[in-house]
Amino acid sequence: MKQSEVRDVMAISPVIPVVVTPSAEAGVEIARALLAGGVGVIEVTLRTAAGLEAIRAIRREVPDICVGAGTVWTAEDARKASDAGSAFIVSPGITDAVGDRCVELDLAYLPGAQTISEIAHHQRRGLDAVKLFPASIIGGPKAIKAYSSVFPAMQFCPTGGISANTATDYLALDCIPCVGGSWLVDATAVANGNWQDIADKAAAAATLG
Template identity: 45%
Template sequence: MSLTRGLASRLPSALPLVAKAPVVPVVVIERLEDAVPLARALVEGGLPLIEVTLRTAVALEAVRHIAAEVEGAIVGAGTVVERAQIEACLEAGATFLVSPGTTPSLAEAFAETPIPVMAGCATASEAMRLAELGFEVLKFFPAEASGGVAFLKSIAGPLPHLRFCPTGGIGPANAPDYLALPSVVAVGGSWVVPADAIRAGDFGKVRDLAKAAAGLKRAARFG
């Protein structure tokens, strides 16, 4: 059986998860003690889907604590770039995975993963290949540097079936432009989890930013 035919029938859909809110917070957790109150603030603000990036030493433990202690949180792991990370993410309790890009070997590893994956792409060819493999929602990264809204508009005509979660360079000023596109299920962003607010323990600010982001409108309904 070819990799293409094998993948398409096995991948859990990411669409029901990503469709829960218009913004997926992209979180960098430096201190483990911040993980639970940060996640609670995001959930209270209306953003239950939380991507904890594997960029710090405490990231996996943060996923574990959020999964075990924060009711309503749907916590996943981002910046997954190699097969060895997948099992650790699953063991920590991640409910979805996100990659910045997707090599053939990583796509094959994702095919064996029992949870949804947002595989990363930056070009039309990459997006077409991932859709062919059965990935239902693609992470378009780095969005602004890769053509942004104009790029997504330009491929919507020939590739209307593709669905994206653009991430990279997105904030409150341009998020509505992305969400106005029928192909965009949600956007990923770190503006709702500013580092200075986290360092200061100002989770009320995070909750307020999340509430504003949760109120952003999407052009299309998904799920």
């Protein structure tokens, strides 16, 4: 997966599940459930100590799903995520050192942005896709439609505050091939081992857009 192929990642599913997993074992079960529901991509955030081990386990145990690392803030974390088997890297904001490391490692990279100036910064660095976070706070689909008029070549993956009920409002825009969503993997379902709940939500998400 080369850095330039982030749009291929964005095209896998209309929803990229944003996952915080308590353990590597739970991460594997989550990935299996998502794949069973028809979602072939998973973003495992590095917000917990289990993140990297979960990525490594998913890559080994569920090879048919495209696994990436989210909440990546440093070049060293990008390297560790790559070593663990990540196919792509996602950052919540501007992290040029992470972007540079992804170029070195031939990793697909989706950097975060919130403002016009931040989107322009990424475009000047040669990127044509960004994560918009937090999407619901910055103005939702109306704001992104306005952003797209200024950056017609840019694709957006809005994340933050999006639900199954609002995702279609975003996906109706041509500049949005996918959204990031945490609603597919409910913490209660994970705690209870209710993998079917995740599979059912993935099946519904796979039909969006």
